[in-house]
Amino acid sequence: MAKKVQKKQQQGYFKFIKWFWILFGSGVLVVILIFLLASWGAFGEMPTFERLENPETNLATEFLSSDGQTLGKLYLDDNRTWVDYDTLPQNLIDALVATEDARYYDHSGIDARGFARALAFLGTKGGASTISQQLARQLFIGVRDRESTTNAILQKVKEWVIATRLERNYTKEEIMAMYFNIYDFGNNADGIRSASRIYFGKEPYELRTEESAMLVGMFKNSSLYNPRPNRNPVGTKNRRNTVLGQMAKYGYITEEVKDSLQKLEMKLNYSPESHREGLATYFRMYLQRWLNGWVKDNPKPDGEQWNIYLDGLKVYTTVDSRMQRNAEEAVQEHMKNLQAEFFNQNTPQRNPTAPFLDLSKGAIDTIMERAMKASPRWRQLKREGLSEKDIEATFHKKAEMTVFDWNSDSYEKDTVMTPMDSIRYYKTFLRTxxxxxxxxxxxxxxxxxxxxxxxxxxxxxxxxxxxxxxxxxxxxxxxxxxxxxxxxxxxxxxxxxxxxxxxxxxxxxxxxxxxxxxxxxxxxxxxxxxxxxxxxxxxxxxxxxxxxxxxxxxxxxxxxxxxxxxxxxxxxxxxxxxxxxxxxxxxxxxxxxxxxxxxxxxxxxxxxxxxxxxxxxxxxxxxxxxxxxxxxxxxxxxxxxxxxxxxxxxxxxxxxxxxxxxxxxxxxxxxxxxxxxxxxxxxxxxxxxxxxxxxxxxxxxxxxxxxxxxxxxxxxxxxxxxxxxxxxxxxxxxxxxxxxxxxxxxxxxxxxxxxxxxxxxxxxxxxxxxxxxxxxxxx
The missing domain is CATH 3.40.710.10 (DD-peptidase/beta-lactamase superfamily)
Incomplete structure (x- = not known):
């Protein structure tokens, strides 16, 4: 009897083992099948080999001065200028690895230990995404739909597949360079070069350790941890210090250096880059018009037209950035004083028709009407189908607006006036x-x-x-x-x-x-x-x-x-x-x-x-x-x-x-x-x-x-x-x-x-x- 019981127990044990391996094997096969299906595009389009070899990124056209400085850029949505890995400072690379992917150089796109930790602690002790996975998401997948668990899982699978493919096609250094170049740091700072110039007014290779730590800290959330003045100074500094702590934890800096850097206040040189701001704005807009003509007569080898906003052209100009800055400063210094004297001579008491001289009311009205009909506001409302009578009525309604003002530090002031009054206000300024x-x-x-x-x-x-x-x-x-x-x-x-x-x-x-x-x-x-x-x-x-x-x-x-x-x-x-x-x-x-x-x-x-x-x-x-x-x-x-x-x-x-x-x-x-x-x-x-x-x-x-x-x-x-x-x-x-x-x-x-x-x-x-x-x- 005992032997029968023992035999039955053994049969049950072997049956359990059998089913365990069947289930385990099936699970492995299912996982393999899921990955295969993902790679075949069953869960959505996957990048081809050609796309992996040539990731599509929008690159801004860059205007370079004769002394090697960037005067400005042309772009639609992405203010991105590519930089190679060799031009990145070591402290920036160390900060990224220590914070985002400590075993970056040891895995092939997926960090098994990090994945196991994330599963065991449900992500409370850090995520499992490697730098390669994050790059895959940025390049080929986009923002994950967090409201759908199924979709989130499938996107994660796609990230894994693409990450392993990236690791086969690129070196670790190339993947890291792409990651730095592709990330959106906010405020038109697309990529590490734009971010370095906009937030610190310098090239990436000039970044100090604490500056690199701040930029790497933005990878967690570039909106929340944005260093722009008056945004989130405490949170941004804490996030920077966290990155410095990670660098010390993995031996990239000493504890003493970490402590001294964490005590430093945030020092920015915020220099926004836009088409209407920065150095040589009028010159850059001339170049934009010139380029529009040039691309029409000089197509690509395949016959397509160059896109001056997306194709990353480098335009080498004759302008010297130092002389350009001197010219702009000279204009500002003199015109501010000259304008003050003009205002002094054209007060309502001294000149009732200010800023006009020797003109009748009828002649002034003609000038103002002409200016009104030539304004962007008039053209926009005309396109929207409003009648001229209705459009003109809007020019006599007061509205909040920001106007030019020599006496403000930013040369702007907020005010309330009618659009018609603003036209007359702007005519009071001497031009040069x-x-x-x-x-x-x-x-x-x-x-x-x-x-x-x-x-x-x-x-x-x-x-x-x-x-x-x-x-x-x-x-x-x-x-x-x-x-x-x-x-x-x-x-x-x-x-x-x-x-x-x-x-x-x-x-x-x-x-x-x-x-x-x-x-x-x-x-x-x-x-x-x-x-x-x-x-x-x-x-x-x-x-x-x-x-x-x-x-x-x-x-x-x-x-x-x-x-x-x-x-x-x-x-x-x-x-x-x-x-x-x-x-x-x-x-x-x-x-x-x-x-x-x-x-x-x-x-x-x-x-x-x-x-x-x-x-x-x-x-x-x-x-x-x-x-x-x-x-x-x-x-x-x-x-x-x-x-x-x-x-x-x-x-x-x-x-x-x-x-x-x-x-x-x-x-x-x-x-x-x-x-x-x-x-x-x-x-x-x-x-x-x-x-x-x-x-x-x-x-x-x-x-x-x-x-x-x-x-x-x-x-x-x-x-x-x-x-x-x-x-x-x-x-x-x-x-x-x-x-x-x-x-x-x-x-x-x-x-x-x-x-x-x-x-x-x-x-x-x-x-x-x-x-x-x-x-x-x-x-």
Missing amino acids: AMMSMEPQTGHVKAWVGGIDYKHFQYDQVYQGARQAGSTFKPFVYAAAIDQLRYSPCYTLPDNQYCIEPGKHGNMEAWCPKNSDGTYSGDDMTLKSALANSVNTITAQLIDRVGPGSVVSIARNMGITKDIPEVPSIALGTLDINIYEMVGAYGTFANQGVYVKPVMVTRIEDKNGTVLYEYTPETKDVLSKDVAYAMVNLMEGVTQYGSGGRLRHTYGKNQTMYKEVMTGYPYELNNPIAGKTGTTQNQSDGWFMGMVPNLVTGVWVGGEERSIHFNRLLYGQGATMALPIWALYMKKNYANEEIGVSKDAFEEPEEMSINLDCSKQTQEEQDDLDTEDDLEDIDF
Whole structure:
């Protein structure tokens, strides 16, 4: 009986063992089957081998300065720039491994020990996801649906499958680099490079240990542990310290280092990157338009068009980030003070029609209505189907808005006003444009299209064109020196001068006055006449050479706009933009050779393949001696003419400029050639300034020509524009590494034009006058 019982027990034991192994084997087979089904795509699409080899990530186009700095990026949703593993600091790598996957280098995508721990403690002592799994989720799966347990399990299975595939296709270093590059750190910080620049203002390789710990801490939840000011400072610091604790736990740092770093306060250099903020915003928007044109004419090898927001292009520009920063600072410093004086002169008591001058109510209403209908708000409501009457009604309803304000640290203030009032408010601000170029290469070094791109998006450098005023006169003088061989010492009388009707296509007699309405009656050298912008002398010169000659020279020097061949162009009645004016003046500094301004030198794809390299566009316009004579003429402007305040101290009648012209006197003692320009009613103020290796143009004025100072004292180019040039140059000279020249302009070896007025003889003057008389005879 006992034997039967024992035999029965043995049979039951073997039966249990049998079923245990059957169930265990079945479970293993089921797990294998689940993984196979997942790999076959039964639970949703799985990445192909080709996708694993080439994960799809959106990469921003990056604009790089000539000195190797990132000026900005173009992107739609992902502000991502790829960085290689070799450029990541070791402290960043150590922080990630210690915090997210301590056995990263020992597993093949799935951490069995971590998985067992997670099951045993239900995740309370840490999860089981490896770095490879987290990368798989980011690249190919997305955010898990936590409301569905079944879906969460299936997604976890897919993560495991993809993680093991990633481990077979990539090295550990490549997987880690992808993980850092793919993660969204918030605030447009897509990837470790953007995060490092936005939160700390530096490249990843420059990160300190505590900074790396903070960024790694964000992998748990980049929204909750975001270091942006006033978000969650206590929680973010605690999370950083947790990462530092993990680094000490696994021996990457000592306990002493951990303790000292955990005591440090959070130090950020929060520098948001967006299309409307940062360095060279106007320039970057020009490049965006330029790229849109370039991609249409330069498709990919497969015929598709490059996507400037997603394909990770690298655009190498000519702009120097240091000079660009100097230019923007110079604009801000001067324009803030100039605007304060403009507001002072345009109070309701002093000017009831402010900011407009000399306009009737009807004319002002016309301007305002035109501005209303040209506004983005009007266009948007029009697209939505509202009637014009209903749209106009919305412009007279008060609303909360953020507007530009020079007196705020952020240059913004919150207020309540109607959209119509905001249009008038923005018209009160003076605008500016500035461009700086190396004349020998055409490389544009700085580009400031306005006072603040976020609020004033019209680019005055390229899009804007205003009357050039006296800055056009050098084209007239160049024609006279080139064709008549006049020297800067040649003299003409400062008397009222008229060109009779019909002589050069003008319908009526043209008798220009000098700016002050008086005539000295004295003979003046061309150098003195240009230095003091004497209109009567310029009129005589264009009469002698003819408007056609002046137009021809201007066109050869890069002025593309149609220029009427009439005498009045001599005084700058033509609208020209800063971009073309700087290019044209570069001809004088470059010994008579025009070089078209260049902004982009090279474009590469994300793999470094060169897609575009620029070819210089040049044209011989003037001989070397004529170009140098013109430089000599324009040096007189800064030596004793309208640009003399660049060098001199305050005089008895100059103390009133102190509040407007910050930093004056400038005391620039190196050779400088230049020309000021002021248009009718002080609507536009210009200054074109040159040193041997840098030509810079500045314009200042209101959005409307009826917005201007009511006195020449403040409304002239020497007050409105010249100070920006001076501040900019002083900043450049303060940094010797930039290499802006203080040397004299190079004189040609064979100089056929006399520049020494002490040696100008009456005989030479008479010879030139005789040649003029002969030219006037109709043979």
